[in-house]
Amino acid sequence: MEVADPDEEEPEDLQEFRTIESMRVERKGRGHYACHSQSQPEVAYMVDLYDNPSPAPYAPLGSCTCDDFTMRRKPRWKSVGLPFPVFRCKHIARVRNFVLDQIVIHYLKAEQQQ
Numbered sequence: 314m315e316v317a318d319p320d321e322e323e324p325e326d327l328q329e330f331r332t333i334e335s336m337r338v339e340r341k342g343r344g345h346y347a348c349h350s351q352s353q354p355e356v357a358y359m360v361d362l363y364d365n366p367s368p369a370p371y372a373p374l375g376s377c378t379c380d381d382f383t384m385r386r387k388p389r390w391k392s393v394g395l396p397f398p399v400f401r402c403k404h405i406a407r408v409r410n411f412v413l414d415q416i417v418i419h420y421l422k423a424e425q426q427q
């Protein structure tokens with residue numbers, strides 16, 4: 314993508330978005346996905362979207378095998394109990410966004426057939 318002013322740096326949130334969206338996702342089974350590390354693409358973390366159920370109307374928190382989730386975020390979630398986005402690591406966030414894209418595609422196709 315071209316930046317209008319070459320002296321102007323890309324905003325930090327856009328850089329972070331690019332980093333997250335560049336992580337490759339593979340569906341492994343029902344609710345289970347492999348999310349590849351951005352810095353080491355040969356490394357993949359396993360994300361389970363069903364894990365850590367939350368009270369209605371919230372979707373489950375999900376889980377990830379990375380250290381950030383298992384050592385930091387999940388323990389913090391346990392004291393609050395609600396699946397706030399801050400308790401999800403970037404791999405869970407990436408997989409949820411990947412799934413959301415599939416849902417939107419299906420939704421738009423269905424809407425066009427009405």
Ligand SMILES: [Zn+2]
Nearest residue numbers: 377379402404
């Ligand atoms: Zn993770």
